[in-house]
Amino acid sequence: EVQLVESGGGLVQPGGSLRLSCAASGFTFSNYWMIWVRQAPGKGLEWVANIKQDGSEKKYVDSVKGRFTFSRDNAKNSLYLQMNSLRAEDTAVYYCARRIAETNTGGYFDSWGQGALVTVSS
Amino acid sequence: QSVLTQPPSVSGAPGQRVTISCTGGSSNIGTGYTVNWYQQLPGAAPKLLIYGNFNRPSGVPDRFSGSKSGTSASLAITGLQAGDEADYYCQSYDISLSGNWVFGGGTKLTVL
Numbered sequence: 001e002v003q004l005v006e007s008g009g010g011l012v013q014p015g016g017s018l019r020l021s022c023a024a025s026g027f028t029f030s031n032y033w034m035i036w037v038r039q040a041p042g043k044g045l046e047w048v049a050n051i052k053q054d055g056s057e058k059k060y061v062d063s064v065k066g067r068f069t070f071s072r073d074n075a076k077n078s079l080y081l082q083m084n085s086l087r088a089e090d091t092a093v094y095y096c097a098r099r100i101a102e103t104n105t106g107g108y109f110d111s112w113g114q115g116a117l118v119t120v121s122s
Numbered sequence: 123q124s125v126l127t128q129p130p131s132v133s134g135a136p137g138q139r140v141t142i143s144c145t146g147g148s149s150n151i152g153t154g155y156t157v158n159w160y161q162q163l164p165g166a167a168p169k170l171l172i173y174g175n176f177n178r179p180s181g182v183p184d185r186f187s188g189s190k191s192g193t194s195a196s197l198a199i200t201g202l203q204a205g206d207e208a209d210y211y212c213q214s215y216d217i218s219l220s221g222n223w224v225f226g227g228g229t230k231l232t233v234l
Contacts, residue, residue, distance in 0.1 A: 035223070037168075044124060044211065044225055044226070044228040045160070045168065045211050045213075045225040045228070047222060047224070047225065050223070059222075095167055095168070100173070105155070105215055105217075106155045106156065106215045107215075108156070108158040108170060108173040108174070108213070109158070109160075109168075109170060109213070110170045110173070112167040112168055112169065112170075113167065114167050115167055
C-alpha cells in the first residue's frame with residue numbers, strides 16, 4: 001500500500017523558516033515524480049513544486065520561487081520542502097503527493113499524504 | 123481567481139444525478155492535456171477520482187464518470203449518496219508562462 005506521511009509543520013513567524021518532510025513507503029520511490037500541493041484555510045488546492053525522479057529537474061509556482069527548495073533523498077525514500085522567508089499567505093496545509101507522468105508536464109496525482117499544517121503568524 | 127472555473131456549489135437529492143463543470147482555456151484543457159478530478163471529504167486529504175479525462179482508479183465506483191470537450195470538462199455523479207458530500211476539484215496543466223499544474227476553485231457537493 002502506498003503511504004505518504006508529512007511531518008515538520010508548525011507555527012513560524014513571518015520571515016522565518018521551516019522544513020517539511022514526507023516519508024514514502026509501499027512503492028519504488030525513486031521511479032516517480034513527486035510534488036507538493038498546499039491548501040490555505042477554507043480555500044482550494046494550489047500546486048507548489050514538482051521534482052523529477054533523480055532530483056535533477058524541479059519546478060515551482062511563481063509565488064514561492066527563490067524562497068522554497070524542494071529536494072529528495074531516494075536512499076531514505078523521503079522528500080523535503082525547505083521554506084524560507086515565510087509570509088502570512090504561505091499559511092496552509094501542505095500535502096506531498098505522487099505524480100504519474102512520463103515527462104515534466106501533465107500527469108495526475110494518484111496518492112496523497114495526510115498533510116502538514118504550516119501557520120505563519122506573529 | 124483559479125485558472126480553471128468550477129461552480130462553487132451543487133446539490134442533489136439521494137439517488138439523483140449531478141454534474142460539475144470545469145471550464146478552462148486554450149492554454150490548459152484546450153491544449154490536449156488531460157483533466158483529472160479529486161474528491162476531498164471533510165477533514166481529509168484529496169483523493170484521485172478520475173484521471174486522463176474519464177478513467178477511474180480501481181476502487182472508484184462507476185457512479186462517477188468524467189468527460190472532456192474542447193476547453194471544458196465535466197464530472198457526473200449518479201445515484202447520489204450521503205457519503206458523496208465533499209469538495210470536488212478539477213486539475214490540468216497550463217502551458218502559459220512557466221507552466222504549472224492548475225486546479226479549479228473547487229465545488230462543494232451537498233446531498234439534500
